Amino acid sequence: MRRETLLTGGVVVVVLAMLIGATAVPGALSEPRDDVRESYLDLRETTIEPAAVGGQTVTLAIDARLSHRGGPAENVTVETRAVDADTGLVATTTRRSVGDVDGDREVSVRSNITVERAGGYRIDTIVYEDGERVATGRQSVQNVDALTPAYARSAVTFQRFENAGVPLDAITYRIDGVSDNRTTLNVSVYVTNAGNTPSEDLSLRLRARQADSNVIADESSVRVGQIRPGRTEVVRTRLTVPDGYNYWLDGMLLSDGVIVGTESAPANLHPTERLRANETRQEVDFESSDFERDQPAEREMEEPPQTSAAGPGFTALAGLLALLASAGLIARRQTNE
Incomplete structure (x- = not known):
């Protein structure tokens, strides 16, 4: 009996020790964690x-x-x-x-x-x-x-007519008159507001660029103003260029001084050579004097004086002979005195 009592007491001591150890160690009795x-x-x-x-x-x-x-x-x-x-x-x-x-x-x-x-x-x-x-x-x-910068974005674009039977350019022209080998073009430019709000205040710069030399023959700036959503505005201006050449009509849309769109279309004034979009250049006779602008009369007075047609050597010799003649005349006068 005493032996059983001692055995029972030992078991109790072991259980108590286990409980105390489990309490002392954090998480020992907690549920398994995920x-x-x-x-x-x-x-x-x-x-x-x-x-x-x-x-x-x-x-x-x-x-x-x-x-x-x-x-x-x-x-x-x-x-x-x-x-x-x-x-x-x-x-x-x-x-x-x-x-x-x-x-x-x-x-x-x-x-x-x-x-x-x-x-x-x-x-x-x-x-x-x-x-x-x-x-x-x-x-x-x-x-x-x-990628287009934010300042250069605009809902207004040059309107092309791709769905027409014959594709039409956004920039078209007709000849208003020819005088003194110069042609006046009446140019129409179609621009469309593809956005949902009225456009910003725009302006259009148009220039006529000779096709082979890239010389700017004439240019013009026109205020476009605001365009309502979904509407197309026709902007018109005139350009006067030398006759007998082909030109690219370059249009630039500007908003607050920033170019937001560009477009080009051919203007064929040469009697035989023709320009088409995306074609290579063709050589034609080119006279730069046709593209000279008349200068004010005051500019002629600023030009340096022209030298004699005899050339600088002849002028120096003539001066030397005049000097010798003058010296001889003075010596003769002193002798006579």
């Missing part, structure tokens, strides 16, 4: 779009989509860097701290990087978990310089 599972973090996709376009730089908005499952991923960081496609040099780098990620879900990590508006770039995305690289991705963007 965070002991290994975490899995993947980079599913990366999308890139222009956020802001300036004259010299472009800000790219990058959205990296992370997929997580398993236990919590601690201290997650996403690094994004832009590498110049031509030189291979790193143009810029940015880092975003995500913190801890748990649960089976997808996480969007957004960041902005600013690069020069030129050429192309390789966009590298690197995902770190607690300082260790766990996923990488690579994208590329090309022709960044083709």
Whole structure:
């Protein structure tokens, strides 16, 4: 009996010791935790779009989509860097701290990087978990310089008539008159507001450029004003050019001094040679004097005096003979005295 009592007391002591030990160690009696599972973090996709376009730089908005499952991923960081496609040099780098990620879900990590508006770039995305690289991705963007700066955007464009039976140019002309080998063109330019709001206050600069020499024969500036949404405005002006040549009529739309659109159309005044859009140049007889502008009469007085037709050598010899004759005359006069 005494032996059984001692055995029972020993068991009680062991149980008490276990209970005391479990209480002293935190979490020893807690339920099993899910965070002991290994975490899995993947980079599913990366999308890139222009956020802001300036004259010299472009800000790219990058959205990296992370997929997580398993236990919590601690201290997650996403690094994004832009590498110049031509030189291979790193143009810029940015880092975003995500913190801890748990649960089976997808996480969007957004960041902005600013690069020069030129050429192309390789966009590298690197995902770190607690300082260790766990996923990488690579994208590329090309022709960044083709993005239109915000200040040069306009809903007003030159209106082409592509759906007509014969394509019509946005710039057309008719001949108003010919006098003294000069032709006056009455030019009509069609511009359309493709936006949903009235356009900004615009102006049109039109010039006649000789097709083979690129000499500007004449130019004109016309105020367009505002154009209602969805409406086409016909802007008219006159240009006077030397007859017998072919020209490109170049139109430039300007908003607050910034060119927001350009267009060109041929004007064929040569009797045999014809210009067409996107064709190569053809050689024609060209007289630069036809493109001279009359100068004011005052300018003629500023021209340096012309030398004698006899040439500078003859003039110096004549001066020397006159000097010798004068000296002989003086000596003869002194002798007679």
